[in-house]
Amino acid sequence: MKENIFKSSWEDENTYDTRALQIYALKEFMKSLHYLLNDYERINQTACFRSSYQMNKGRNKISVQTAIRLYNCQGTAKGIFGKPNIKLGIWSFDDYTLTKAMASRILKSVKLQYCSKTNSILCQDSRVRFVESSYVNLFLHDNKFL
Known part of the structure; x- marks a missing residue:
């Protein structure tokens, strides 16, 4: 008999709606960089992360897409802008803040996209x-984000 070549490599085949969990992970990561997501649904504005922290003075407003890129590529300029790995003045966080932000990540990557037409954050992959591995029981099986 032929072996199934389309076998999934995921350990748990249960599918959960993880949109809320991914948004929570992104918000916690950005909070450690001193940014907060604006209340875009209530005030009917474009979703973005804002900071009043003095260190972020030159970059007090970051789009959701840039925040997702920061989360997924671990802050390298190449991953954010598609340029060679260089240090950009406005994106150079101090080492302590960047280390703290990387340590606050609960997911390896978030698969989110901001849709300006509907003014919502969409989940591309659940x-x-x-x-x-201990985070699975903490975040999924305790039904915090389901």
């Missing part, structure tokens, strides 16, 4: 991989 499958997630946690940074630590």
Whole structure:
């Protein structure tokens, strides 16, 4: 008999709607960089992360897409802008803040996209991989984000 070549490599085949979990992970990561997501649904404005922190003075407003790129590529300029790996003045966070932000990540990557037409954050893929395997019980099986 032929072996199934389309076998999934995911350990758990249960599918959960992880949109809320991914948004939470992104918000916590950006909070460690001193940014907060604006209340875009209530005030009917474009979703973005804002900071009043003095260190972020030159970059007090970051789009959701840029925040997702920061989360997924671990802050390299190449991953954010598609340029060679160089240090950009406005994106150079101090080492402590960047280390703290990387440590606050609960997912290896978020698969989100901001839709300006509907003014909402969409989930592209519900499958997630946690940074630590113990986070599965903490975030999924306790029904915090389901």
